[in-house]
Amino acid sequence: xxKLSYRPYRPEDAEKLCRLQAAVFGIAxxxxxxxxxxxxxxxxxxxxxxxxDAESDSIVGMNGLVPIRIGVYGEQVIAFQSLDIAVLE
Numbered sequence: 001x002x003k004l005s006y007r008p009y010r011p012e013d014a015e016k017l018c019r020l021q022a023a024v025f026g027i028a029x030x031x032x033x034x035x036x037x038x039x040x041x042x043x044x045x046x047x048x049x050x051x052x053d054a055e056s057d058s059i060v061g062m063n064g065l066v067p068i069r070i071g072v073y074g075e076q077v078i079a080f081q082s083l084d085i086a087v088l089e
Contacts, residue, residue: 002053009048016059024086043067047080061087
């Protein structure tokens with residue numbers, strides 16, 4: 001059984017996220033894509049979490065949470081939209 005840890009996404013995870021998305025969805029992404037989508041968002045920084053297998057030093061799952069600005073009773077607040085959810089079999 002793999003030893004998994006669940007932790008916040010870090011910028012150095014971008015390459016591993018590219019491999020995870022390719023394995024799960026067959027989609028080729030670049031580290032620049034993850035930087036743009038999750039770190040350079042004009043609404044703020046992400047709140048993405050990853051599942052990491054310590055034995056293989058690979059990311060085996062992710063829950064992407066992209067910040068969005070919304071209005072609630074006339075006030076602007078930051079909410080998160082869950083995207084790019086992926087888990088290896």
